[in-house]
Structure formats: structure tokens, C-alpha cells
Amino acid sequence: MSVISYKCPNCDGELVFHPRTQKYRCEYCISAFSQEELNRMQPETSKEKQEDVSSGKTRNQEGSVYSCPSCGAQVVTDKTTAASFCYYCHNPVVLSGRVSGEFMPHKIIPFAIDKEQAAEKFLEYVHSKKFVPRAFFKKSQMEKITGVYFPYWLVDLDFEGTLQAEGKKVRVWREKDTEYTETKLYWVERRGDIHLEDITRNALTKANNKLSLGVLPYDMSRARDFQMGYLSGFLAEKRDIEQRDLETGVGREAGDYGGKMLRDTVHGYDSLSVKKCTFDVRRQNWEYVFLPVWTVTYEGRDGKVYYYSMNGQNGKVCGELPVDYKKVFLFSGLIALIVFLLGLTGGYFL
Ligand SMILES: [Zn+2]
Numbered sequence: 355m356s357v358i359s360y361k362c363p364n365c366d367g368e369l370v371f372h373p374r375t376q377k378y379r380c381e382y383c384i385s386a387f388s389q390e391e392l393n394r395m396q397p398e399t400s401k402e403k404q405e406d407v408s409s410g411k412t413r414n415q416e417g418s419v420y421s422c423p424s425c426g427a428q429v430v431t432d433k434t435t436a437a438s439f440c441y442y443c444h445n446p447v448v449l450s451g452r453v454s455g456e457f458m459p460h461k462i463i464p465f466a467i468d469k470e471q472a473a474e475k476f477l478e479y480v481h482s483k484k485f486v487p488r489a490f491f492k493k494s495q496m497e498k499i500t501g502v503y504f505p506y507w508l509v510d511l512d513f514e515g516t517l518q519a520e521g522k523k524v525r526v527w528r529e530k531d532t533e534y535t536e537t538k539l540y541w542v543e544r545r546g547d548i549h550l551e552d553i554t555r556n557a558l559t560k561a562n563n564k565l566s567l568g569v570l571p572y573d574m575s576r577a578r579d580f581q582m583g584y585l586s587g588f589l590a591e592k593r594d595i596e597q598r599d600l601e602t603g604v605g606r607e608a609g610d611y612g613g614k615m616l617r618d619t620v621h622g623y624d625s626l627s628v629k630k631c632t633f634d635v636r637r638q639n640w641e642y643v644f645l646p647v648w649t650v651t652y653e654g655r656d657g658k659v660y661y662y663s664m665n666g667q668n669g670k671v672c673g674e675l676p677v678d679y680k681k682v683f684l685f686s687g688l689i690a691l692i693v694f695l696l697g698l699t700g701g702y703f704l
């Protein structure tokens with residue numbers, strides 16, 4: 355497997371993808387290039403400086419060790435790492451073998467929010483919450499923000515659903531001292547073509563499902579064809595959950611949803627009992643995509659670690675905030691005090 359770093363065509367410095375301008379920037383000579391410009395300037399073969407480290411380097415089962423193309427130091431990776439940084443020279447490296455072949459994403463949404471904006475948005479979010487400990491607002495906390503491309507599966511489904519049910523209408527009336535009950539039974543059938551788009555599933559075992567799904571949705575109309583260069587300057591993780599692992603679950607969920615849609619078209623009965631509901635998948639399209647997520651962790655005084663994630667395209671935040679009990683008590687004390695005072699004034703005027 356090769357480790358790749360993206361080099362500036364002017365000075366051979368490291369190129370990093372810059373979310374605000376959507377261009378590659380060289381920190382050394384301060385030049386910027388769009389993907390198109392890079393494609394034009396550098397023929398495919400010399401675009402990346404590659405270092406083949408597959409021979410003679412140590413490997414273990416969990417991760418692998420590669421040498422950095424810039425300084426030669428060893429880069430230690432997890433088994434799902436696809437892009438990272440060199441510990442020594444801090445240059446970005448991309449592990450090309452983990453984003454090529456069957457593991458090449460079909461699409462990617464490049465980061466549109468940079469680190470500075472992400473920190474700002476996190477703080478805004480936290481400020482809007484009550485009971486958050488002060489330490490959380492510290493700048494050092496925000497410096498730990500990390501941009502990661504997480505792997506997801508995106509599914510489009512076309513299916514035909516059939517619903518068969520028995521509807522019941524009941525009428526009760528009274529004539530003199532006799533009560534009549536009339537029950538009418540109806541056979542109800544519904545058939546519909548249902549199209550579900552962009553059903554999104556987490557494709558990484560170690561990702562926290564709540565957080566990785568909590569940042570959804572993304573505007574997929576702005577997804578681009580995958581280019582390794584987008585990973586430069588960020589972390590990226592390769593999938594370890596396959597399509598076949600998810601097919602049954604997605605099918606069941608789509609079925610439940612479709613069943614509900616068909617049921618919702620039936621009106622006017624006092625009760626409805628579903629006899630049969632079947633689905634035929636006509637077409638399904640699975641796409642492997644990389645989506646941008648800013649993540650930050652916070653270790654509370656109780657030793658518990660809190661995780662947050664933010665959609666790297668639109669800034670939507672998801673996470674669990676630590677609660678400062680001192681603040682809660684102060685707050686509830688205040689409420690009790692106000693109530694007490696109100697009670698007093700109320701009592702005074704009564
Ligand atoms: Zn340069």
C-alpha cells in the first residue's frame with residue numbers, strides 16, 4: 355500500500371484542502387489551486403508523491419505502520435485509517451490503498467466549514483444550553499476539534515407495495531325499545547410504487563451511531579466525485595460495515611415505512627385490520643460516500659467523556675452535553691426563590 359501526500363506544483367510543499375475557498379492551499383508559498391487547475395497542471399502520474407512501503411515494514415493485525423513521504427518518520431495507523439497526519443512533521447498523509455479499488459468512495463462532500471468556523475459554531479451551540487460547565491468554553495477545548503471524513507452507505511430504493519385489509523363501519527341506532535347494530539365489512543386494497551432516496555447508514559463499526567446519524571442530513575446534490583486530494587489535511591476512516599450487513603435492516607425499515615404510507619391512504623372506516631402487506635424491491639442503488647464531520651470530546655470532572663459531532667457541510671451540532679450540577683441547583687434555587695416571592699406578593703394583595 356502507498357502513502358500519498360499532495361505536493362504544491364510551485365514549491366513541493368504540502369497541499370491541504372481549504373473548506374472556505376474549496377481550493378488546495380500551500381502553506382509555504384501561499385498559493386491556492388482548484389481541483390481543475392491541479393488536474394491541468396499535473397499529469398495523473400506525477401500528481402502525487404508516492405512512497406511504496408509495502409515491503410519490509412512492520413504490520414500488525416489492528417493497524418499498520420507506514421513511512422511519511424515528507425520526513426521518513428513512521429506513521430502508525432488504525433486498521434480503518436484512510437487519511438491522517440505525520441506525528442513528527444505534521445504533514446497530511448493519505449493511505450491510498452484504503453480509498454481505492456472496492457474501497458474507493460463513489461462520492462464525497464468536501465468540508466465547507468473550516469476549523470475556526472467549527473469552533474465558533476460549537477461555542478454558539480454550547481452557549482445556548484444551560485447547565486454547561488465553564489471549562490467547556492475554554493479555547494483549549496476547541497483546539498481539540500478534529501475534522502474527519504466518515505464512511506456512510508447511501509441507498510435509493512424503488513419498490514412496489516401491496517396492502518390488503520378489512521375495513522369495518524359500524525352504525526348503531528334505536529327504534530322504540532330495540533337497539534340495532536349494523537356492521538359493514540369492506541375489502542380494502544392498495545397498491546403503490548414507492549421511491550425512497552438517500553437512506554443513510556453509518557459504515558464504520560467504531561463510530562457512535564447516535565452521533566454519526568445525528569449530524570444528518572447532508573445536501574447530497576452538492577456531493578462530488580471522489581478525489582483523494584480532498585482528504586489532505588483531514589482524518590478519514592475506511593468502512594468496515596458492508597452493504598450485505600445492512601440490506602436486511604434497510605429492507606425491513608423501508609417496508610415499515612411503505613406500509614405506513616399505504617395505510618395512510620385509507621380513510622373512512624371505524625377500524626381497519628391489515629391482512630397482508632407485501633413489498634417487491636424493483637431497484638436498489640447503494641453508494642459508498644465520505645461525509646465531513648467535525649468532532650470534539652470533553653472529559654467531565656466525573657471522568658465521563660462526552661462526544662459531539664457537527665455536520666461539516668452545514669454546521670448542525672449533535673451531542674450530549676455535560677451537566678454542571680452546581681449550575682442546576684443555582685438555577686432551581688432561583689426558580690424556587692422567584693416562586694416564593696410571587697407567592698408572597700400574591701398573598702400580600704389577597
Ligand atoms: Zn507551494
Ligand SMILES: [Zn+2]
Pocket residue numbers: 422423424425426427440441442443444445
Ligand atoms: Zn513526516
